[in-house]
Amino acid sequence: TQLLEQSPQFLSIQEGENLTVYCNSSSVFSSLQWYRQEPGEGPVLLVTVVTGGEVKKLKRLTFQFGDARKDSSLHITAAQTGDTGLYLCAGFTGGGNKLTFGTGTQLKVEL
Amino acid sequence: ETGVTQTPRHLVMGMTNKKSLKCEQHLGHNAMYWYKQSAKKPLELMFVYSLEERVENNSVPSRFSPECPNSSHLFLHLHTLQPEDSALYLCASSLRWGTAGYTFGSGTRLTVV
Numbered sequence: 001t002q003l004l005e006q007s008p009q010f011l012s013i014q015e016g017e018n019l020t021v022y023c024n025s026s027s028v029f030s031s032l033q034w035y036r037q038e039p040g041e042g043p044v045l046l047v048t049v050v051t052g053g054e055v056k057k058l059k060r061l062t063f064q065f066g067d068a069r070k071d072s073s074l075h076i077t078a079a080q081t082g083d084t085g086l087y088l089c090a091g092f093t094g095g096g097n098k099l100t101f102g103t104g105t106q107l108k109v110e111l
Numbered sequence: 112e113t114g115v116t117q118t119p120r121h122l123v124m125g126m127t128n129k130k131s132l133k134c135e136q137h138l139g140h141n142a143m144y145w146y147k148q149s150a151k152k153p154l155e156l157m158f159v160y161s162l163e164e165r166v167e168n169n170s171v172p173s174r175f176s177p178e179c180p181n182s183s184h185l186f187l188h189l190h191t192l193q194p195e196d197s198a199l200y201l202c203a204s205s206l207r208w209g210t211a212g213y214t215f216g217s218g219t220r221l222t223v224v
Contacts, residue, residue: 004153031211042115042201042215043154050211088154090213097209098167101154 004089004102012108016078021105023072023089032065032072032091033099043088079109114138117202117216125224126192132219134185134202142208143185145177148199148218160185161208192223 007022023032031050035043047056049065049072056063060083062075072089089102115136124130134143145157159167160179174196176188185202199220203213 033211033213035215040220041217042117042203043213044215045212048211090154092209092211097159098156099213103153 004091004100006087006089006102006105008105009103010106010108012110013079015080015109015111017109019076019079019107021074021076021087021107023074023102025070025091027091027093028069029091029093030069030096032069032089034063034072034074035088035090037086037088038084043086076107079107081109081111083107084109115202115204115214115216117200117219119219120217121220121222123222123224124189124192126194128192129188129190131189132187132200132202132221134187134216136183136202136204136214138204138214140204140206140214141182142205142210143179143182144203144205144213145185145187146201146203148201154201158187159208166208189221192221194223197221197223 004023004025013019031048033048034046036046037043047063049063052067052069054065060077064073076083087105090099092099118133142161144159147155147157156169157171158177163179163182174191178186199218201218202216205213
């Protein structure tokens, strides 16, 4: 079973702060996705990265795929209360069809 | 309706009850999935249907029985559940099995008493 470890598990910060969430594995992924899940809702896709070293930006969110395609990071600049939620990474291992989800990072942004 | 719709949103059932969860999508997706989300555990894939055929059963107990009558609808039939089956059950769809970009429903919060 492939395992995607996310860190930190929990993060509580003040509005305006910056933060980085990490997603690590010993396996190589053909692509990796990040989702955000709000309480009482299903995960919502934020981004998909496919190329080693790829960087994608979505407003204040910056996503990076590691050069070896084994890890990824999500950086949020000037966090807002609306960023609160569970952040999940998920990836397909090379040649496989099964999407494996990470352990999740619960982010709370307070005023 | 857009996206993936799951009903009911909440369900409380006894261990001897039979109930069904419903999932519907009109996105033109050919793959549909059932996931289980429990506290402090990663999302667990339960079943995958591709073009209405079950292509993966991830060692799920037989008290969970999926059904995919057409490409837009997916059911999860529940029978003789245990309290440890209490969780959020999420349905998702994607264009094809193995392609990135899943669309999830809001889930059914199941409590087994």
